[in-house]
Amino acid sequence: MVTLTPAPAPAPPTEPTAARAGGPLARLLRAVPVPLALITMITLAGVVLDRVYAGPLLTRLILGAAIGSVLVSVAARRLPSWLVAPISVAALAGWTLLSLRLAASHAALPGSLATVAADAARNAIPRLLTAMIPVEPAPDTVLVPVVAAWLTGLAAAEVALRAGRVLLGYLPPVLLYAGAVYVVGPNADPAIATTVVFTAVAAAGLAVPSHRDTATTGDPTTGLAPAVRAAVRLRLLAASAAGVAVLVALAALLAPILAARVDDRPVDPRRYVEPPQVDSLDENPLIRISGWALNPDQKLLDVHTEAGPAAPPRIRLAVLNDYDGVTWRVGATYRNAGRILPVTEPAPGVTTDTVRQQITVADLTGRLLPAVPTPREVTGARVAYDPATATLIRPEGLTPGLRYTVTSAREHLDVNLLATANVPAGDPVARVLQVPDGTPEPLRRLATQLAEENGAPYARATAIQDFLAEHYRVTADAPSGHAYPNLAFFLFGPRNGGGQRGTSEQFAASFAVLGRLAGLPTRIVVGFTPDGDGPVRAADASAWPEVLFDGVGWVPFDPMPRPDQEPRAVEEDFRATPDNPPPSQVPEPAVEPTATPPAAAPPGPAHGRGGLSTPVLVGGGTGTLALLAVLALLTLATLRRNLTRARLHHGDPGRRIAGAWRELTDALRLAGRPAGGDLAAAEVAEQARRTLADARAARPGQPGTEAVDDEADELAGLLNQVAFAPHTATPAQADRAADLAGRYATALRATRPWWRRLLWTVHPGPLRWRR
Numbered sequence: 001m002v003t004l005t006p007a008p009a010p011a012p013p014t015e016p017t018a019a020r021a022g023g024p025l026a027r028l029l030r031a032v033p034v035p036l037a038l039i040t041m042i043t044l045a046g047v048v049l050d051r052v053y054a055g056p057l058l059t060r061l062i063l064g065a066a067i068g069s070v071l072v073s074v075a076a077r078r079l080p081s082w083l084v085a086p087i088s089v090a091a092l093a094g095w096t097l098l099s100l101r102l103a104a105s106h107a108a109l110p111g112s113l114a115t116v117a118a119d120a121a122r123n124a125i126p127r128l129l130t131a132m133i134p135v136e137p138a139p140d141t142v143l144v145p146v147v148a149a150w151l152t153g154l155a156a157a158e159v160a161l162r163a164g165r166v167l168l169g170y171l172p173p174v175l176l177y178a179g180a181v182y183v184v185g186p187n188a189d190p191a192i193a194t195t196v197v198f199t200a201v202a203a204a205g206l207a208v209p210s211h212r213d214t215a216t217t218g219d220p221t222t223g224l225a226p227a228v229r230a231a232v233r234l235r236l237l238a239a240s241a242a243g244v245a246v247l248v249a250l251a252a253l254l255a256p257i258l259a260a261r262v263d264d265r266p267v268d269p270r271r272y273v274e275p276p277q278v279d280s281l282d283e284n285p286l287i288r289i290s291g292w293a294l295n296p297d298q299k300l301l302d303v304h305t306e307a308g309p310a311a312p313p314r315i316r317l318a319v320l321n322d323y324d325g326v327t328w329r330v331g332a333t334y335r336n337a338g339r340i341l342p343v344t345e346p347a348p349g350v351t352t353d354t355v356r357q358q359i360t361v362a363d364l365t366g367r368l369l370p371a372v373p374t375p376r377e378v379t380g381a382r383v384a385y386d387p388a389t390a391t392l393i394r395p396e397g398l399t400p401g402l403r404y405t406v407t408s409a410r411e412h413l414d415v416n417l418l419a420t421a422n423v424p425a426g427d428p429v430a431r432v433l434q435v436p437d438g439t440p441e442p443l444r445r446l447a448t449q450l451a452e453e454n455g456a457p458y459a460r461a462t463a464i465q466d467f468l469a470e471h472y473r474v475t476a477d478a479p480s481g482h483a484y485p486n487l488a489f490f491l492f493g494p495r496n497g498g499g500q501r502g503t504s505e506q507f508a509a510s511f512a513v514l515g516r517l518a519g520l521p522t523r524i525v526v527g528f529t530p531d532g533d534g535p536v537r538a539a540d541a542s543a544w545p546e547v548l549f550d551g552v553g554w555v556p557f558d559p560m561p562r563p564d565q566e567p568r569a570v571e572e573d574f575r576a577t578p579d580n581p582p583p584s585q586v587p588e589p590a591v592e593p594t595a596t597p598p599a600a601a602p603p604g605p606a607h608g609r610g611g612l613s614t615p616v617l618v619g620g621g622t623g624t625l626a627l628l629a630v631l632a633l634l635t636l637a638t639l640r641r642n643l644t645r646a647r648l649h650h651g652d653p654g655r656r657i658a659g660a661w662r663e664l665t666d667a668l669r670l671a672g673r674p675a676g677g678d679l680a681a682a683e684v685a686e687q688a689r690r691t692l693a694d695a696r697a698a699r700p701g702q703p704g705t706e707a708v709d710d711e712a713d714e715l716a717g718l719l720n721q722v723a724f725a726p727h728t729a730t731p732a733q734a735d736r737a738a739d740l741a742g743r744y745a746t747a748l749r750a751t752r753p754w755w756r757r758l759l760w761t762v763h764p765g766p767l768r769w770r771r
Contacts, residue, residue, distance in 0.1 A: 034166055035070050037205030038156045041173035042066035042149050044198045049145055049180040051188040054340060057106055057137040061099045062149045068095050069153025077162060084158060092150045099146045100139040107138040107339050108379050127336045130275045132385055133187045136338020145180075152176045170202055185268035276334045276384040276395040282366040285318045285526045286328050289505040289543055290480035296539035300364040304533050306405070308355035313410055314556075315357075315370045315536070316527040319389035325436035326483040328509060328524055334384035334393050340377055341385050347553040349417045352409040361402040362535075367393040370528065372408040380404035413552060419724045421549040422682060423457040423520055429548060432521040439517065440488040446574055447517035455681045455723055457520060461547045461557055464514050468507055468559035471500065471570045478502040482509035492570065500570060504560060508543040511559045519679060521548040525556070636762040643766060648741065653734035654722040660737035661719045664688060664712060666766045667745040671695065671752070681716040681723075688712035688744065695751035711740045 046062030072088045079087075097113065104116045111119075120139035127140045135141050152172040160169025177198060181191060224232065281288070292298065303315070320328040346352055355372045364370070369383060369392035381404035383392045394402070425433070446467075454463045472490070478501055479486075490506040493499020508524045515522040528540045546554040561567060647659025665684065668675050673691045675684040689712055718737050722729055749760050 034160050034169075034205050035074055035157065037201050038153060038160060038169070038173060039063075039066045039070050040201045041170070041198055042070075042153055042156075042176060044194055044201070045152075045173065045177040045180045046145065046149060048177065048191045048194050049183060051191070052133050052135055052184050053141075054134040054136050054338065055106075057103065058142055058145060061102070061137075061142055061146050064099075065092075065095060065146050065149040066153050068092075069150045070157045073154060073157030073161060081158070081162060084162075085154070088150075088154045092147065092154075095150065096143070096146055099142055103137050103139045103142045107136055109138065109382070110380065128183075129269055130336050130384075132335035132337040132342065132387075134342070136340060138338055141338075148176060148179070166206060170205075173202075182266075183269060185266045187268065276336065276367075276393060278330060278332075278334070278367050278393055282318065282368045282393070283329050284320070284327050285330075285366070285368065286320060286482060286505050286509070286524060286543055287480050289503050289526070289541060290478065292538035292541040293476040293478075293503050296476070296537060298538040299362045299535045300538060300541070301362055301370060301528070301536035302360040302534065303530060303536055304358045306356040306358060308357070308410070309353060312530050312532045313355055313372045314527055314529050315359075316373045316391065316525055317368050317370050318526045319391055320524040320526065321389070321432055323434070323436060323513070325438050328482060328512075330389075330391075332386035332389050332391060334386050334395075336395070337378075337383055337385040339379055341375055342387055343376065344374065344387060344390070346409075346411055347551055349414040349552050351412045351414075353412070354407065355410045356405065356407045358403065358405045361398045362400060364398055367395065367397050369394050369398070369404075371406040372410055374411065375406050375408045377407040378404060411553070413555060417552055418458045418549065418555065419456065420720065421458060421552050422680060424548060424550055425683075429521045432523050432548065433516055433519075435513070435516045438484055439513075440484055442488060442492050443484075443513065444517055446491065447514045449574065450514065451518040456720060457547070457549065457680055459723065460518050460680075461515060461520055461555075464511055464518065465557045465559045467573070468511060469561050470565075471567050471573070472507065472561060473501040473567050474503065474507075474561055475501045476503065478506065480505060482506060487513060492574075495569075500567070504543045507559045508545045511545040511557060515545065515547060519676070519683075522546065523548075523554070633762045636764055636767075639767055640761060640763075648738035653729035653731050654726060656734035657715075657718050657722050657729055657737040660734075660741035661715060663741040664715060664744055666769065667741075667748050669765060669769065670760055670763055671748055681719050682713075685712035685716040692744070692748055692751070695748060698751070711744045715740045715744075 043059070043063045043066050046059045046066075049062075050056065050059045068091055069088060072091050073084060076084045076087055097117065100117050100120060101113055104111075104113070109116060116139045120143045124140050124143040128135070128144055131141055152175075156169045156172040158169075159171075160166045163169075184191075292300075301315075305312070318330050319332070320330055322329045322331040357372060359370060369378075369381065371378070371392055374390040375385075375392060378392065381394055381402060382396070384395055385392055447464075450463045450467060451460050454460045479498075480503075482505055487506065487510050489499050490502045491500070491510060495501075512522040512524050523546050524543055525546055526541075526543045528536050529542050530536045530540050544556050544558060546556050548554050644663060647662060648656055650656070651659070661681075665675055668684075668688060668691060671691060673687065675687055679687070715737055718729065718733055721733075749757055752760060
């Protein structure tokens with residue numbers, strides 16, 4: 001009898017079989033998340049870097065590189081791994097050339113694709129790190145990010161998809177993202193939102209199981225004996241707990257360090273790369289003026305104005321801010337720039353119009369690129385730009401036949417604002433106020449003389465301009481040089497020995513130095529003043545000074561002599577030595593020496609001599625000296641009182657207000673805090689307010705030191721009214737000025753010790769101080 005044994009029941013499908021049973025859609029859903037996460041992470045690195053670029057072109061190019069590199073690896077996943085890299089590199093070459101063409105078209109760069117690509121390959125990294133923010137997408141500024149993004153996608157896809165190490169595959173995108181953050185540095189706001197999205201995308205890619213993960217999913221202890229299964233599960237639990245503990249410890253250790261770095265300013269990698277530099281000839285183009293003056297017919301440029309006003313505008317070549325007593329220098333920091341230059345808003349009192357010029361270089365050499373200020377767009381030449389001076393250079397240097405087009409915003413000043421405009425002071429403008437040591441004493445005296453006769457900054461600048469224009473002569477054969485000795489010889493040298501004549505080099509340099517000595521922030525501009533379109537010759541080259549005013553900006557001045565004007569002798573208007581006191585002021589009375597007592601008679605009988613005894617002579621001499629001292633003090637007090645009365649109560653209202661101002665400045669000198677002759681009225685008022693405040697703080701609670709609010713400011717305002725609007729002051733305003741000056745002097749005198757208060761009234765200084 002045959003016994004039939006039942007067939008064993010079919011075993012349940014294994015996990016791989018179950019995974020495969022999911023169908024094509026399930027497999028697709030499991031295969032998409034990791035490639036999509038890689039593409040998104042690489043693109044977010046481009047978004048971070050694009051914060052310092054102009055326009056979205058860079059992000060689009062990096063997105064294309066991310067998609068292309070990852071899709072090439074996905075499509076070639078069944079090929080041997082050694083074939084993937086050559087295929088991906090070939091695709092990289094194609095995408096890079098397309099990106100360079102798009103960037104060149106966007107930047108309007110001339111030349112073939114091969115020329116543009118070769119130039120970008122040679123200069124990509126230094127130009128990227130020296131480019132001006134915002135960086136314009138150009139072939140040399142997009143090449144490195146595009147190549148880096150493609151190689152990142154290749155490495156990440158091969159590790160995450162082919163090898164199945166997703167977390168390790170995230171390393172290239174993380175490095176790319178960190179590199180983008182480092183390159184941006186402090187030049188953009190923190191990328192907090194982008195970093196959060198980057199982390200979320202990475203976490204999502206890890207959370208979704210892949211095909212490989214599903215194939216190996218299941219209980220690793222299946223099929224083991226119960227005791228072995230328990231031991232394995234305990235070991236896995238211990239390993240997981242240890243991993244969690246390590247992560248918590250790292251978080252606790254690193255969190256405070258990272259939190260403390262949140263507010264730190266990032267390091268800017270651009271500080272490690274030297275930006276484009278000018279050569280020695282361009283560092284001081286002021287010395288080229290004399291050479292151009294000797295060759296006036298030399299053709300330097302050819303200019304054609306495509307749009308703009310009919311009057312030919314000045315063309316700027318360089319701005320010189322720094323002076324060391326020997327040489328004026330450019331001292332600019334140029335950054336590689338694209339076609340569109342950064343826009344700086346003009347001052348509130350300034351309007352602009354658009355000037356577009358096509359300029360062709362002829363015999364002009366160097367790297368400085370001429371343009372009408374302020375340039376906004378340059379086509380036809382690769383440039384570097386200094387925003388502080390709004391000047392351009394061509395790093396490769398100028399060559400004959402170079403043609404480029406510049407669109408500029410030419411500024412127009414509101415001259416009505418200049419009369420009352422002040423000048424800035426402090427650290428922001430210390431560079432253009434600095435006067436190096438070794439200034440010749442005649443220059444200082446001339447600056448002081450011109451400043452003390454003109455209180456307002458614009459009046460001081462105009463006085464310097466007029467003095468130079470009226471006393472000196474322009475000659476083309478004057479020797480070059482603008483060091484202190486050259487300027488002293490130009491200003492004070494004998495006419496029959498070559499002094500008092502020069503080119504615009506000496507006129508501009510003298511104005512700039514005298515202006516700084518008078519408290520004006522000045523600089524020198526070298527450029528061209530053509531008569532119109534056409535050739536710009538060496539005779540059109542010129543230098544002119546500029547002064548910085550609050551609310552207006554840099555204002556040019558013209559100290560050059562007027563045509564057909566015979567200069568006056570400098571000695572007619574310059575006080576080389578201090579003058580004698582004016583006739584209207586009473587000189588300090590001299591105390592006459594007392595007579596020497598007669599010699600004593602020889603010893604002998606006293607009768608019949610009629611002489612005085614020694615005690616009587618000593619007492620008489622002492623009394624006479626005391627009487628003369630009292631009379632001298634009374635005389636000084638009377639003269640001081642008469643001087644004050646004459647200032648405050650005699651003459652027209654304008655003269656009385658000026659006298660009240662002298663009373664205030666005399667009070668400052670008597671207090672040991674004299675106001676400099678180069679200060680404006682508002683600056684003197686500020687000094688007066690600080691002097692009184694310091695004196696009150698030093699002697700609190702003294703009688704007579706009650707607050708005197710804004711007396712000096714109000715008096716300065718009345719003085720400016722007299723200076724800029726003559727004959728408009730009223731008697732009531734003059735009375736008010738006298739009251740303000742008296743109250744301020746009384747308050748300041750009350751802060752002095754008792755013996756200084758006594759000397760205050762009889763001090764002879766106000767009688768002899770020059771006005």
